[in-house]
Amino acid sequence: MTAHxxxxxxxxxxxxxxxxxxxxxxxxxxxxxIDAVRFLGLAYVVGVVVTGSLWTxxxxxxxxxxxxxxxxxxxxxxxxxxxxxxxRGRSVPRGGRLEGGWPLVVTAVGIAASGLLLEALFRPAxxxxxxxxxxxxxxxxxxxxxxxxxxxDDGFFTSLPGAAYPPLVPTLDAAAFHAMGxxxxxxxxxxxxxxxxxLVWALAGLLAERVPAWILxxxxxxxxxxxxxxxxxxxxxxxxFLDMLFVLAAVLLVYWLLDRQRWRLVVAxxxxxxxxxxxxxxxxxxxxLLAASLVASAREWRSTWPALGVVTAVVVAAALPWRxxxxxxxxxxxxxxxxxxxxxxxxxxxxxxxxxxxVLWDPGYWNIVVPVTVLALxxxxxxxxxxxxxxxxxLLAxxxxxxxxxxxxxxxTGEGYVVGGNFIIRFLGSAVLLCIAASPxxxxxxWTKIANGPTPRDGRPRRIGLAAAIVVVPLLAYPVVAVAGGxxxxxxxxxxxxxxxxxxxxxxVVYGRFDDPRQADELLxxxxxxxxxxxxxxxxxxxxxxVSYDAIDSLQxxxxxxxxxxxxxxxxxxxxxx
Amino acid sequence: xxxxxEWPTGPIRTAVALLVAAVGIAVVVxxxxxxxxxxxxxxxxxxxxxxxxxxxxxxxxxxxxxxLYAARALIPADATYHVAIAGDYEGGDELTQDHVASxxxxxxxxxxxxxxxxWVVCYGCDLAEYGPRAEVLWRGDEDISIVHVPS
Numbered sequence: 001m002t003a004h005x006x007x008x009x010x011x012x013x014x015x016x017x018x019x020x021x022x023x024x025x026x027x028x029x030x031x032x033x034i035d036a037v038r039f040l041g042l043a044y045v046v047g048v049v050v051t052g053s054l055w056t057x058x059x060x061x062x063x064x065x066x067x068x069x070x071x072x073x074x075x076x077x078x079x080x081x082x083x084x085x086x087x088r089g090r091s092v093p094r095g096g097r098l099e100g101g102w103p104l105v106v107t108a109v110g111i112a113a114s115g116l117l118l119e120a121l122f123r124p125a126x127x128x129x130x131x132x133x134x135x136x137x138x139x140x141x142x143x144x145x146x147x148x149x150x151x152x153d154d155g156f157f158t159s160l161p162g163a164a165y166p167p168l169v170p171t172l173d174a175a176a177f178h179a180m181g182x183x184x185x186x187x188x189x190x191x192x193x194x195x196x197x198x199l200v201w202a203l204a205g206l207l208a209e210r211v212p213a214w215i216l217x218x219x220x221x222x223x224x225x226x227x228x229x230x231x232x233x234x235x236x237x238x239x240x241f242l243d244m245l246f247v248l249a250a251v252l253l254v255y256w257l258l259d260r261q262r263w264r265l266v267v268a269x270x271x272x273x274x275x276x277x278x279x280x281x282x283x284x285x286x287x288x289l290l291a292a293s294l295v296a297s298a299r300e301w302r303s304t305w306p307a308l309g310v311v312t313a314v315v316v317a318a319a320l321p322w323r324x325x326x327x328x329x330x331x332x333x334x335x336x337x338x339x340x341x342x343x344x345x346x347x348x349x350x351x352x353x354x355x356x357x358x359v360l361w362d363p364g365y366w367n368i369v370v371p372v373t374v375l376a377l378x379x380x381x382x383x384x385x386x387x388x389x390x391x392x393x394x395l396l397a398x399x400x401x402x403x404x405x406x407x408x409x410x411x412x413t414g415e416g417y418v419v420g421g422n423f424i425i426r427f428l429g430s431a432v433l434l435c436i437a438a439s440p441x442x443x444x445x446x447w448t449k450i451a452n453g454p455t456p457r458d459g460r461p462r463r464i465g466l467a468a469a470i471v472v473v474p475l476l477a478y479p480v481v482a483v484a485g486g487x488x489x490x491x492x493x494x495x496x497x498x499x500x501x502x503x504x505x506x507x508x509v510v511y512g513r514f515d516d517p518r519q520a521d522e523l524l525x526x527x528x529x530x531x532x533x534x535x536x537x538x539x540x541x542x543x544x545x546x547v548s549y550d551a552i553d554s555l556q557x558x559x560x561x562x563x564x565x566x567x568x569x570x571x572x573x574x575x576x577x578x
Numbered sequence: 579x580x581x582x583x584e585w586p587t588g589p590i591r592t593a594v595a596l597l598v599a600a601v602g603i604a605v606v607v608x609x610x611x612x613x614x615x616x617x618x619x620x621x622x623x624x625x626x627x628x629x630x631x632x633x634x635x636x637x638x639x640x641x642x643x644x645x646l647y648a649a650r651a652l653i654p655a656d657a658t659y660h661v662a663i664a665g666d667y668e669g670g671d672e673l674t675q676d677h678v679a680s681x682x683x684x685x686x687x688x689x690x691x692x693x694x695x696x697w698v699v700c701y702g703c704d705l706a707e708y709g710p711r712a713e714v715l716w717r718g719d720e721d722i723s724i725v726h727v728p729s
Contacts, residue, residue, distance in 0.1 A: 218598055541630070
């Protein structure tokens with residue numbers, strides 16, 4: 001909750017960014033600074049997954065998770081990648097020129113609109129309590145356990161719900177705790193907000209390669225406005241994080257199918273490794289992504305399938321150690337306990353199908369994302385855009401089928417249960433986030449396909465000043481307006497102590513505050529024995545037991561009593577309730 | 579022919595433009611609501627008492643916040659503890675009976691839960707069953723106690 005925690009988080013995330021940016025520079029290079037900035041979001045996400053995956057694998061083999069490892073690994077990775085990049089002949093990006101004109105202005109509007117929303121979403125994230133059931137039930141306890149015990153404590157980890165879930169996200173939580181200097185689960189929400197910023201930036205940066213600005217940005221802003229996406233960016237659970245990785249991997253893979261730039265496959269592999277170390281659904285999502293890639297590249301299978309085989313081998317190698325760990329620790333597996341196909345549950349299948357489509361089409365969860373994507377797919381097939389449409393159609397169909405299957409086999413049934421429950425809403429976040437990435441690509445590809453030729457360079461003024469103003473003014477104005485409404489608070493446990501400086505209706509003389517209720521009772525007894533009658537102990541709103549006397553009418557009366565109490569050898573301070 | 583009637587490119591152009599426009603309208607309609615909602619939530623979070631924010635998902639569930647803070651103060655960080663709840667305990671909310679132990683596990687780390695631990699957080703339990711040596715170190719409202727049973 002403190003500025004210190006926020007500063008620690010900022011430092012940690014700068015390390016993620018540095019490691020990812022240098023990794024991207026190594027595998028891709030950077031034409032110029034404009035190009036480097038566009039890929040900064042992807043660099044951040046890659047930095048998180050590469051560092052997080054390595055931390056996770058080190059934890060699994062028993063390496064102690066310390067502050068040294070938290071700081072040292074990303075620095076070592078950045079240094080190693082930088083040396084490798086220089087050896088590979090990568091040059092430092094130089095200069096850069098913005099393509100001007102109206103597309104730049106539209107981009108500026110999109111950046112301003114999404115940036116302002118992200119600023120708005122940061123404010124509740126910073127002081128949010130941990131309310132989500134799965135968050136306090138097992139995700140955060142795992143992170144706290146790694147932080148406190150320095151590793152995957154056998155007894156603790158194997159006894160938690162979701163014990164078989166891979167520990168990448170708890171490891172990232174533990175790293176955040178180290179960076180903040182304490183297990184500050186309130187400020188931890190800001191870490192998840194940062195993951196969200198990384199996703200939006202990464203996705204927009206990637207899509208901007210192939211999608212005109214006027215098609216792209218409405219979808220990027222819509223991502224933040226979909227109730228179950230934008231409003232849940234700060235939720236301390238792994239679902240949205242997994243969905244983000246899935247969608248980035250999907251876009252990278254479809255781009256690779258289109259242009260065969262090898263770096264895309266390398267980055268996609270890193271992201272996929274993170275995905276299978278995040279949740280058990282990561283395995284399912286990896287499988288459907290692989291299947292869609294195989295189908296969409298079937299015509300060139302000789303050149304694509306071996307590369308996809310290598311990707312699969314690397315991802316399986318990353319996924320395996322955790323599965324070995326939990327099997328050797330007698331943790332029940334990630335699959336359904338009654339088997340992958342359950343003949344005796346056929347009666348639930350129809351309900352599962354209905355439930356999945358009900359959730360998908362509910363604008364209360366996803367705004368208009370899903371119907372727009374369905375229509376975008378139709379348009380793309382009519383426009384014969386080819387592989388992009390096939391890839392996304394197959395992938396979306398498989399994710400939905402996966403959702404139906406998971407709903408069917410994992411649902412608790414009986415009185416009081418809704419088939420699929422909350423699980424399917426969270427799972428389908430992956431499908432909907434995929435829709436948000438797919439729609440602009442499909443529409444952009446359709447638009448380009450029927451365009452009469454390359455779009456002529458805008459010969460009109462470049463409007464860079466206008467674009468800069470559109471971005472900077474609202475992004476600066478929003479925090480200024482927010483701060484004008486009251487300076488940001490950084491609550492601490494000491495905030496309940498409010499020394500009185502003037503008369504107030506709620507004055508009291510406070511003799512002490514204690515974490516231990518017995519110490520409060522002891523002080524009260526000593527005060528009473530000394531003759532200070534009428535004091536009492538009370539639990540304050542900062543989690544301490546307060547010993548105080550509250551029948552105070554004026555500051556002068558309070559000061560006089562406090563002086564008398566101090567004279568008797570106790571501590572005393574006149575305070576107001578505030 | 580105009581750009582939107584020419585076959586087949588016209589309808590495709592029109593469809594693309596209409597879909598982007600639909601998304602644009604959805605954005606314009608819902609944007610102010612989200613900014614306002616986020617601001618309201620930020621104000622509400624900021625105005626919360628320290629304990630309400632810290633206990634968050636455990637408010638109601640733990641029946642009495644004091645039990646949590648007393649447990650943190652009384653049970654040593656390297657000790658083990660057990661949360662016992664009587665089958666007929668009626669305090670707290672609908673989650674208390676099944677999940678209060680789980681919440682304590684989250685809130686009391688690095689203390690580890692253990693079935694036969696010397697430290698017991700008792701929700702409506704019969705203290706006599708812990709024997710004459712059991713020492714009640716804290717007793718709060720809602721029939722919650724923290725008990726130490728010397729081994």
